[in-house]
Amino acid sequence: MPFEIPAPPAGEPTWPYELYKLLKDEGVTQFSYVPDAGHKVLINLSLADPDVHSIPLTSEEEGVAMAAGAHLGGQKHVLLMQSSGAGNCINMLSLPRLGKFPFLTILSMRGDYGEGNPWQMPMGKSVQPVLEACDVMCLKVESADEVLSAVSAGLTMAFQSQESVAVLLGQKMLGAKKFG
Amino acid sequence: MSDFVLDRREAIPKLIENAEDYLIVTGLAGTARDIAHLCGAESANYYTMAGAMGGAVSMGLGLALAQPNKRVLVVTGDGELLMNVGALACVAVMNPANFGIICVDNGHYGETGNQVSHTGHVTDLGVMASGAGIKQVRTVKEEGDIADAAAMVKGGNATFFVHLKVNDGPPASVKRSLDANYTKTVFRKALLGEA
Known part of the structure; x- marks a missing residue:
């Protein structure tokens, strides 16, 4: 019995469920993450799904190296992280860059539109220029559609x-977390 | 430093009796040379690094999850492992039966001037592996410890960690490609039949 993605609860955004379906349909079988509220649904779906590997990381850079290892073995890996995790990945991004390993990460932003926690602002503002300096193409999404x-x-x-x-x-799109 | 006596060039081939039975990912520097020499230039069952320090265990884990019917080994040094030692916790949680780590611990940063590493002072990576939750851990620090650890490597029915303590003598001498894309392609062609 293949895993059946549950229907989104009434009133909740549907895009995380549709996104999980897209990733599964495209053959992603490894989901690694450092937990983040913005990825809660994706993480929980991957945990509930016996057909994929759901991998809790201690640091985001582990996911960069895991993705390369997954490709060596013929599987597709996606790294889910918060924007603050981008800074932990810098040196490890040498691996996909030099080896031309496929690398896809989905970042939920903090330190962005409407942020109320000043500690999130430095990395929030640095994510895109830092990733682009490491040859990572950034696609910013501002609305669910x-x-x-x-x-x-x-x-x-x-x-x-x-x-x-x-x-x-x-x-x-995600809404700023209430803080303070 | 009295535990660091074994010669890596002798101990590693005894621990990994038949290198062709495994897919092997190594860290940078010494362990890359150890394994490139052990497997031989004509083999395509290993992937070595010369950078991306701290990534070997995670890369091996990604490979092990993708290839559950192959035995996957990570061979890496103390400095490389210490840089991302949290990866051991990730390995312990996932606990793939086809996966093992051999940490070649010489207590030094051999590539950068042979500075004493944390393990050369006080840190015990075998204890850290156990603490991370890896169930099968062996420490090898003298000739008599090798057979039992080699049997565990060969038996391979659970995630394991071998803490191999060696002296700070040189690794095997070998020429290897530093082209990460080329070596990836060679590895994938041999394993998957595609680039």
């Missing part, structure tokens, strides 16, 4: 063109 097309584009560029791609889910 853009998520699937952006991730679909990212999947193609990563797994067909051997690029490193980050889809940034902005707080304009």
Whole structure:
């Protein structure tokens, strides 16, 4: 029995469920993450799904190296992280860059539109320029109706063109977490 | 430093009796040379690094999950492992039966001037592996410890960690490609039949 993705509860955004379906349909079988509220649904679906590996990391850079290892073995890996995790990945991004390993990460932004925690602001503002300096193409998503097309584009560029791609889910869409 | 006596060039081939039985990912520097020499230039069952320090265990884990019917080994040094030692916790949680780590611990940063590493002072990576939750851990620090650890490597029915303590003598001398894309392609062609 293949895993059946549950229907989104009434009143909740549907895009995380549709996004999980897209990733599964495109053959992603390894989901690694450092937990983040913005990825809660995706993480929980991957944990509930016996057909995929759901991998809790201690640091985001582990996911960059795991993705390369998954490709060596013929599987597709997606790294889910918060924007603050981008800084932990810098040196490890040498691996997909030099080896032309496919790399796709989906980042939920903090330190972005409407942020109330000043500690999130430095990395929030640095994510995109820092990733781009490491040759990672960034696709910023600001509304729910853009998520699937952006991730679909990212999947193609990563797994067909051997690029490193980050889809940034902005707080304009996710909503800023209440803080303080 | 009295535990660091074994010669890596002798101990590693005894621990990994038949290198062709495994897919092997190594860290940078010494362990890359150890394994490139052990497997031989004509083999395509290993992937070595010369950078991306701290990534070997995670890369091996990704490979092990993708290839559950192959035995996957990570061979890496103390400095490389210490850089991302949290990866051991990730390995312990996933606990793939086809996966093992051999840490070649010489207590030094051999590539950068042979500075004493944390393990050369006080840190015990075998204890850290156990603490991370890896159930099968062996420490090898003298000739008599090798057979039992080699049997565990060969038996391979659970995630394991071998803490191999060696002196700070040189690894095997070998020429290897530093082209990460080329070596990836060679590895994938041999394993998957595609680039």
